Amino acid sequence: GEEVAQTPKHLVRGEGQKAKLYCAPIKGHSYVFWYQQVLKNEFKFLISFQNENVFDETGMPKERFSAKCLPNSPCSLEIQATKLEDSAVYFCASSQSGNTEAFFGQGTRLTVV
Amino acid sequence: GQQVMQIPQYQHVQEGEDFTTYCNSSTTLSNIQWYKQRPGGHPVFLIQLVKSGEVKKQKRLTFQFGEAKKNSSLHITATQTTDVGTYFCAGLLSGGYNKLIFGAGTRLAVHP
Numbered sequence: 712g713e714e715v716a717q718t719p720k721h722l723v724r725g726e727g728q729k730a731k732l733y734c735a736p737i738k739g740h741s742y743v744f745w746y747q748q749v750l751k752n753e754f755k756f757l758i759s760f761q762n763e764n765v766f767d768e769t770g771m772p773k774e775r776f777s778a779k780c781l782p783n784s785p786c787s788l789e790i791q792a793t794k795l796e797d798s799a800v801y802f803c804a805s806s807q808s809g810n811t812e813a814f815f816g817q818g819t820r821l822t823v824v
Numbered sequence: 825g826q827q828v829m830q831i832p833q834y835q836h837v838q839e840g841e842d843f844t845t846y847c848n849s850s851t852t853l854s855n856i857q858w859y860k861q862r863p864g865g866h867p868v869f870l871i872q873l874v875k876s877g878e879v880k881k882q883k884r885l886t887f888q889f890g891e892a893k894k895n896s897s898l899h900i901t902a903t904q905t906t907d908v909g910t911y912f913c914a915g916l917l918s919g920g921y922n923k924l925i926f927g928a929g930t931r932l933a934v935h936p
Contacts, residue, residue, distance in 0.1 A: 742922060752861075752910055754926035767923050802866060809922035810854060812869040813914075 713737060716785075717803050717816035724793045724823050732819045733785040736805030742766070743786050744804045744813060745778060754802070760786065761809065793823045828915045830927025838935055843900040845930035847913035854916045856889055856896045857924065862909040870898075870911075903934045 716735040724730045736743050745757040756770040760780040771778070775794075780786040790797055800820045804813040830847045837843055847856065855874045859867035871880055873889035873896060880887045886899045896913055910931045914924040 744924070746926075752929050752931070754867075754912070754914075756923055756925065759923060761922075769923075804867075810916055812857060812872055813867075813924060814869065815859075815866040817866050 715816035730790045732788045734803030735785045740805035742809040828927040836933045854918045
């Protein structure tokens with residue numbers, strides 16, 4: 712498709728529960744990025760993929776966060792044992808070559824209560 | 825770590841006034857991109873600057889990339905209420921990192 716599709720739009724989880732977010736990048740785009748946007752609007756880079764391979768995961772809190780981009784499946788971002796501070800909007804973006812414009816999805820708003 | 829600083833955080837203007845937001849990187853950038861995010865929305869790509877000293881225009885918007893490829897600015901002439909939103913610069917690091925480092929954004933409010 713011609714837009715990045717993220718599901719769900721909203722997700723509410725109790726503290727300690729698991730959360731799983733999905734992202735279908737634009738067809739033909741090789742790079743996928745995940746960003747976390749918190750209330751102050753700042754974007755925190757989490758992880759990037761080149762096709763199904765992790766390209767850069769320097770932003771991931773690895774003890775609880777994991778992500779995958781498998782062939783013929785939406786990419787996913789999973790948070791085990793969510794914490795209150797994980798409440799944020801998670802954006803997925805894709806780009807054709809990694810150094811060109813990034814197309815963002817609508818985001819998933821995660822609320823941890 | 826690598827940082828992109830953006831100022832001001834917030835700008836409130838009367839419709840018709842000009843607006844400028846500035847970005848400064850601690851390291852040389854491969855390119856810089858600008859995005860606009862409306863309240864409740866997602867970032868939408870505006871432009872990419874690649875060359876040292878590059879200047880690009882889109883109607884009332886003028887984008888500049890510094891000679892050292894460390895700083896950039898976005899200038900809007902004669903703001904309109906439709907310009908409301910948060911403008912983010914995002915620097916792509918040199919060396920093939922393919923990671924956009926976002927500035928903190930400048931929230932623009934335009935009053936009629």
